[in-house]
Amino acid sequence: MAEFTAVGVVGLGTMGAGIVEVFARAGLRVVASEIDEPALERGRAHLTGSTDRAVARGKLSPDDRDALVGRVTFVVGMAGLADVDLVVEAVPERLDLKRRVFGELSKVCKPSAILASNTSSLSVTEIAVSTDRPDRVVGLHFFNPAPVMKLVEIVRTVVTDPAVVADAQALCGRLGKVGVTIGDRAGFVANALLFGYLNQAVSMVEHGFVSRDDLDAAMRLGGGLPMGPLTLLDLIGLDVGLEVLDTMYERGGRNVRHAAAPLLRQMVTAGLLGRKTGRGFYTYGESAAAPDAAPVGSSADFVTVTDEPVIGAAMATDRPSEVVGLFVHGDKLAEVVRTVLTSDAAVAAAVASCTERGLVPVVCGDRSGRVVNALLFPYLNDAVKMLEASYATVDDIDHAMKLGCGYPVGPFELLDSIGPETVLSGLRALHRETPEPGLAPAPLLEQLVTAGRRFRT
Ligand code: CAA
Numbered sequence: 001m002a003e004f005t006a007v008g009v010v011g012l013g014t015m016g017a018g019i020v021e022v023f024a025r026a027g028l029r030v031v032a033s034e035i036d037e038p039a040l041e042r043g044r045a046h047l048t049g050s051t052d053r054a055v056a057r058g059k060l061s062p063d064d065r066d067a068l069v070g071r072v073t074f075v076v077g078m079a080g081l082a083d084v085d086l087v088v089e090a091v092p093e094r095l096d097l098k099r100r101v102f103g104e105l106s107k108v109c110k111p112s113a114i115l116a117s118n119t120s121s122l123s124v125t126e127i128a129v130s131t132d133r134p135d136r137v138v139g140l141h142f143f144n145p146a147p148v149m150k151l152v153e154i155v156r157t158v159v160t161d162p163a164v165v166a167d168a169q170a171l172c173g174r175l176g177k178v179g180v181t182i183g184d185r186a187g188f189v190a191n192a193l194l195f196g197y198l199n200q201a202v203s204m205v206e207h208g209f210v211s212r213d214d215l216d217a218a219m220r221l222g223g224g225l226p227m228g229p230l231t232l233l234d235l236i237g238l239d240v241g242l243e244v245l246d247t248m249y250e251r252g253g254r255n256v257r258h259a260a261a262p263l264l265r266q267m268v269t270a271g272l273l274g275r276k277t278g279r280g281f282y283t284y285g286e287s288a289a290a291p292d293a294a295p296v297g298s299s300a301d302f303v304t305v306t307d308e309p310v311i312g313a314a315m316a317t318d319r320p321s322e323v324v325g326l327f328v329h330g331d332k333l334a335e336v337v338r339t340v341l342t343s344d345a346a347v348a349a350a351v352a353s354c355t356e357r358g359l360v361p362v363v364c365g366d367r368s369g370r371v372v373n374a375l376l377f378p379y380l381n382d383a384v385k386m387l388e389a390s391y392a393t394v395d396d397i398d399h400a401m402k403l404g405c406g407y408p409v410g411p412f413e414l415l416d417s418i419g420p421e422t423v424l425s426g427l428r429a430l431h432r433e434t435p436e437p438g439l440a441p442a443p444l445l446e447q448l449v450t451a452g453r454r455f456r457t
Contacts, residue, residue, distance in 0.1 A: 215230060
């Protein structure tokens, strides 16, 4: 087993600076490297800000903060990495840049040093072969915010020495993280499942199917997720999101789920990158807009919707303009479905009625699965396809989504609790509406339903 005493981090953006903190918290000496003084200063400020906040919240004593920061040496360039036992590269997500950095690391680092990339979606194999030691290269993929999220995806290539993988596993344990070891496939486990869902969420807003705020509320309250998808994209950075999607689309068989929504590309071009630029889907530092007041004195008829469009049920009545669909999730959320004929007054009445009953209403168009199931079911289907491809196990996939993205349950736990047959019937309805191959129900799901089995039992 390798002994890790000193480690290096190259690139001190959000992820790199977070990884520096993770290492220093675990008592390791860290050499933190950037390309020039201003970038180095930004990395230092990130570390100081994060550790000062931990002190202010009573999570870290001032002495421990000083000791933590004292373990970090900030350097411009890579010459200072000569003696470290492992380096994590966290520079922007461009293959040519990463290959150049790894070429330089080959020259500077001692032969026994492990070289790791924090790439989100690029090929670790292509990065490894640009070094003098492809067998000592692994992916170490952390999740944002690095000090908080427990998952590290350990990516081994066909040439990675198994001893290096074992060392990486042991290191993750020392950092208080859970390492999940997987092969070199675009998006690995978590991003491959997360970004199809995030991309679809952007499309929904782009097409006016649901508003930004309603979409995020639906996934928090109806999906139980820690953040809505647009808030999460703002945290990750829209530029990072776009890079990940483009890479997965090219490397992952041009799956329509990973074809970046045009709105995402336009926002990146316009410099609306999320939190880091002060504006993305949301504007930061600005108070939230007050919700529109509901008109008084209108009425609506409700139908409880299944997988099918509501307009069919509405046309069976003598006043389809007063019909809305209503789908209640637990005791928090109500999806209010407006058809092509529903009047504004009927929608307003339905919204008011939900609010009176203590439910948060979200208004959406008349499509299969509405917001929550239309986003969750294809994500569950993607997880089944990943299992079917033998890329990762049920446990690893569930772990990855819980520990990497803060989901309350993993996709297979969710599939079993909803019922595979319900998910399959929802997927069939979605696929009828959008008959893209990437949205076809996974054969393994069909087989499981036929066999009357669950995934985890
Ligand atoms: N740095 C350090 N600590 C942070 C932090 C940051 N940037 N942001 C939050 N925290 C800490 C807080 O200090 C707090 O710690 P304690 O519980 O010890 O007090 C804890 O996290 C919870 O924070 P908050 O109470 O302020 O906020 P919250 O409860 O809303 O949690 C969250 C914030 C942890 C970010 C949560 O919303 C969450 O899990 N969101 C999902 C994040 C996610 O999906 N990440 C993965 C993105 S994909 C990726 O990163 C991969 C890629 O390649 C792009």
